[in-house]
Amino acid sequence: MAERRAKVGILISGRGSNMASLIEAARRPDCPYEVVLVVSNVPDAAGLAFAAANNIPTFAMSHIGLKRAEFDALVDGALRDAGVEYVALAGYMRLLSPGFVEKWAGRMVNIHPSLLPAYKGLDTHQRAIDAGEAKHGCSVHIVTAELDDGPILAQAEVPILEGDDADALAGRVLIEEHKLYPAALAQLVRGK
Ligand code: GAR
Numbered sequence: 001m002a003e004r005r006a007k008v009g010i011l012i013s014g015r016g017s018n019m020a021s022l023i024e025a026a027r028r029p030d031c032p033y034e035v036v037l038v039v040s041n042v043p044d045a046a047g048l049a050f051a052a053a054n055n056i057p058t059f060a061m062s063h064i065g066l067k068r069a070e071f072d073a074l075v076d077g078a079l080r081d082a083g084v085e086y087v088a089l090a091g092y093m094r095l096l097s098p099g100f101v102e103k104w105a106g107r108m109v110n111i112h113p114s115l116l117p118a119y120k121g122l123d124t125h126q127r128a129i130d131a132g133e134a135k136h137g138c139s140v141h142i143v144t145a146e147l148d149d150g151p152i153l154a155q156a157e158v159p160i161l162e163g164d165d166a167d168a169l170a171g172r173v174l175i176e177e178h179k180l181y182p183a184a185l186a187q188l189v190r191g192k
């Protein structure tokens with residue numbers, strides 16, 4: 001009999017290419033998770049169309065006008081209604097309330113485009129180039145109350161090349177993100 005697959009909810013705010021990589025990976029029969037819900041705080045986020053085209057239910061609602069904890073409680077309700085067991089942040093550009101983080105402690109992951117703990121926050125590619133770094137990359141980590149903090153599950157390195165600009169570097173890092181995130185999530189779900 002097929003292994004029971006853990007139910008994953010993905011939170012996005014935009015393009016959703018990492019979300020798409022998680023959905024694609026979940027098509028494989030040996031993937032230990034399935035994506036049961038995509039949530040966006042930006043109602044016209046491009047990634048929502050991909051999710052819908054792949055028959056994944058979506059919950060899209062603007063956070064504007066709501067207190068952070070109120071909005072997060074609505075998201076939490078949607079995740080629980082869908083039976084979600086693990087939450088994956090994929091370009092979710094919104095700080096989470098401590099209560100929400102607490103509810104999903106150990107079961108919520110994020111992907112960030114830097115070799116954490118270096119370059120938390122925004123504009124990571126340009127900052128790494130400006131600092132003269134030889135390498136950059138991406139990290140998947142467990143989400144804690146601190147922004148882009150929490151135990152690191154996996155990282156992938158990318159060299160910074162002569163003449164790199166932020167866009168070129170971001171493109172090469174993104175290729176690694178798309179491989180790293182499904183693998184790290186699968187590992188977490190398998191309890192490894
Ligand atoms: C990705 O590069 C992701 O690592 C980054 O936003 C991009 C979203 O792209 N996330 C963060 O900076 C979180 N701190 P996507 O919507 O195509 O996945």
